[in-house]
Structure formats: structure tokens, C-alpha cells
Amino acid sequence: MLQELLQKIEQKEYTVGIVGLGYVGLPLMWTFHQEGLPVLGFDIDEEKISCIEEGRPYIKHLGEDMMQKLAGSERCGATTKFDRLPEADAVLLCVPTPLDEHREPDMQYVERTCFTVGENLRKGQLVILESTTYPGTTEELIIPILESKSGLTAGEDFYVAYSPEREDPGNPDFNTSKIPKVVGGHGEEAIKLACALYDTAIVQTVPVSDTKTAEAVKITENVFRAVNIALVNELKVVYQQMGIDVHEVLEAADTKPFGFMKFVPGPGLGGHCIPIDPFYLTWKAREYEQNTRFIELAGEINTSMPQYVINRTLRALNAHKKAVNGSRVLVIGLAYKPDVDDMRESPTFKILDLLKNYGADVSYYDPHIPEIKPTREHAEWTGTKSIAWTESAVRDFDAVIISTDHSDIDYRELAEWSECIVDTRDAMNGYSKGPDHIWQA
Known part of the structure; x- marks a missing residue:
């Protein structure tokens, strides 16, 4: 046969x-x-x-x-x-x-x-x-x-x-x-x-x-990424307190031709694999009375990043003598990564939820996702539509959070139109108009 x-x-x-x-x-x-x-x-x-x-x-x-x-x-x-x-x-x-x-x-x-x-x-x-x-x-x-x-x-x-x-x-x-x-x-x-x-x-x-080995290969690939992303996310928080630009550090470190692999920090993990798959191994390891401490710690760090973004937003608004409660906040990028319309497990949803819980009036802009379609986890946002990209629309917000750095967004325009920008992706590098304009998160 x-x-x-x-x-x-x-x-x-x-x-x-x-x-x-x-x-x-x-x-x-x-x-x-x-x-x-x-x-x-x-x-x-x-x-x-x-x-x-x-x-x-x-x-x-x-x-x-x-x-x-x-x-x-x-x-x-x-x-x-x-x-x-x-x-x-x-x-x-x-x-x-x-x-x-x-x-x-x-x-x-x-x-x-x-x-x-x-x-x-x-x-x-x-x-x-x-x-x-x-x-x-x-x-x-x-x-x-x-x-x-x-x-x-x-x-x-x-x-x-x-x-x-x-x-x-x-x-x-x-x-x-x-x-x-x-x-x-x-x-x-x-x-x-x-x-x-x-x-x-x-x-x-x-x-x-065998099949078990093949299954372990994919889990290993995604555990590797999750742990290393958690590492640079933690470094971002530490270096922020020290007044050091983590992105500049990573760019310089990446010039080493051996022994270093660059990962980029962000507002949390998104996509269909990295936020989920490591926990499959954590769950299975319990059957063998094994602990997966690196995986669990990485998960804690990565899932905490949306709250870190919100904390930076609170400070940014406070610097402009505004409270988050009642402020209008625009979140840019619903997709979990640039230049796609894939919003599976996007950390932007958590950011939207947190802002709403803090009393903010929240909107989003994403040129790839004009309207939020039904999802298993975020049904309350179904039908919400992206704002139009116009000067009058963007200027109407008290703060803007860049969650996903799509390449077809005009960041120079954003720098001119918004007085308070919280940047989780280093998209605004070189566009600052002065103190309290752009906040890294």
C-alpha cells in the first residue's frame, strides 16, 4: 500500500x-x-x-x-x-x-x-x-x-x-x-x-x-522566543529607571558577530503561538512532576507588560496635568505584529481593557483592521471601528499609545498632531518635540 x-x-x-x-x-x-x-x-x-x-x-x-x-x-x-x-x-x-x-x-x-x-x-x-x-x-x-x-x-x-x-x-x-x-x-x-x-x-x-519529538520541537522554538522576549522586556523596565534607552543598547549589542541574538521588547506577547504554546509544556510537565520555572517566570513578565504600558501612560498624562479617568486615549495598532490584519492574542486588547477600567475614553486606529470582528476572548469589542487618520481626529485625543508599529503609518504626522505619545515600539525615534512629548514604554 x-x-x-x-x-x-x-x-x-x-x-x-x-x-x-x-x-x-x-x-x-x-x-x-x-x-x-x-x-x-x-x-x-x-x-x-x-x-x-x-x-x-x-x-x-x-x-x-x-x-x-x-x-x-x-x-x-x-x-x-x-x-x-x-x-x-x-x-x-x-x-x-x-x-x-x-x-x-x-x-x-x-x-x-x-x-x-x-x-x-x-x-x-x-x-x-x-x-x-x-x-x-x-x-x-x-x-x-x-x-x-x-x-x-x-x-x-x-x-x-x-x-x-x-x-x-x-x-x-x-x-x-x-x-x-x-x-x-x-x-x-x-x-x-x-x-x-x-x-x-x-x-x-x-x-x-517520532511524533512526540516533533511536538517538542515546536514547543521548544516558541519557549525560546518567549523567554528571550521576557528578558528584553525586563531589561526595558530596568533600563528605563536608569535613564538608558534599551533600544540603543540592543542595537549596539547586536553588532557582536557571535554569542548574541537580538530580541525586541514590546507591550506584551501576541500571535497564535508564543503567548500560548509554552504553557502547553508547563501543563504537561506537571504529569512528570517537573517544574518549568523559566517558562513560568517569562509568562509572568510578558503578561505584565500591558500594565507597565498603562503605568507609563498614567505618568505621561500626569505630566500634562491630566488624569486617565475621563481622558481620551487613542491606541495605534490592533494587530499583534506590523503590517498584518492578524489580531490573535494581541496585547492591544489588554491595553484597551485596562484603559477602559481606568475610566478612559478609548479608541483605536489600525489601517489593516477597520473593524473588530468577533473573537473568542474579546466579544465586548466586536463591531468597534478604527478611527479615521486625520489631523482633527488625532488631535482630539489627550494621549496616543503606539502598540503596533505598522510601516504605513506616518509617524512624522503623529508627532505633529499629538502632544503626548506613549511609544512601546521605538517608532517615534527622532521625532520628539521636547520633554513630555514622547514616552518610551
């Missing part, structure tokens, strides 16, 4: 099914489609399916051209009907793995998807989880569900692998096809089949011994 499937991949007759057509699934669909494989996307969101069928973009940085090419292709389909899963030779799961209210893994989306896949599983199919998760998920959760719902046996009747997504939305240098793919399988045949599939579209596959 394996040789037949490998030959099918080589002949590009192997249909790739992708469950979850968001920031991970949609680029993956495009990547396989570009290399000539037939693709079939699945999502519960009917609007996403309509967008794919009609060629309308719903993730801004991916562009209209890509969507129109997918819509006009006979090798591409998208549906909400999961009874079509048997049409796919491989089923790639790209569904959310958030934290619950107790900051523990919320696996409901993975579990529900696996129940559905298991009910429609056929012999010979390859199931690959791409969602970031704790080591052991594939063997302890995915395979038992698939086997119980299908009556089939993993490694004999169907194949299972784990290959973590490594998307960096909006990065012009590294799209899906250019990022090496770590692959771990449930048995050698699963690794061979999964690697053969990804080899058709990805620059490099990196096979590891």
Missing part, C-alpha cells in the same frame, strides 16, 4: 485535504496547489468557503491574486461538508489550540475534528496534525480517537504523523514553501509518506524519530 501511495504523490494524483482554512490552512492549500497537487479544503465557516469559491481575500497579507487563482482552478475545492473527507488521501489538521480560562490546554477543537475525521476515515489515508500542542498529543489523544471512531488501526490501516506549522504571517522572506518542515510519524511508513508529501511543496523536510 505504501508504494502505491508514494507513486500517487510522485504523479501528483494525491489529494491533500486541509481542515481549517485560517492563517495556517489557507497558505498550505496554496502551497500544495502551486506544486500541482489537487487540494480540498474543509471549514465550518461558510464565509471562508464562499471567499475561496469567489476569489475574495479574507486574510489581507495573502492577497487577491492568490484567491482568484484558487477560485479558478479545477484542482482546488473548498467545502463545509465533512462527509467529503474520504475524497482526500491526506487530511491535514490546522485547527486552533488555545488556552482555557485556567491557562491550560483547550483541546476541544482538535478533539472535535478528530471525531469527525475518524467517522469518515478510510483505509490508506494519512492524517497529520499541524496544530501546536504538548508532547504526546498524537499518540495519547489523536490516534485513540481516530481508531475508536473508525474501527481501523493506526500503522496498519491508516497513517498518522505530526508536522508543526511554522507560519510567520506577513513575512515577505519566508512563506510556507520556504520554511523547513519538521516531521514525526507513528512508525517508519508514516514518516516516509508524510515526508514524501511535504517534499513536493516544501523546501526541506526534517524527519525526527
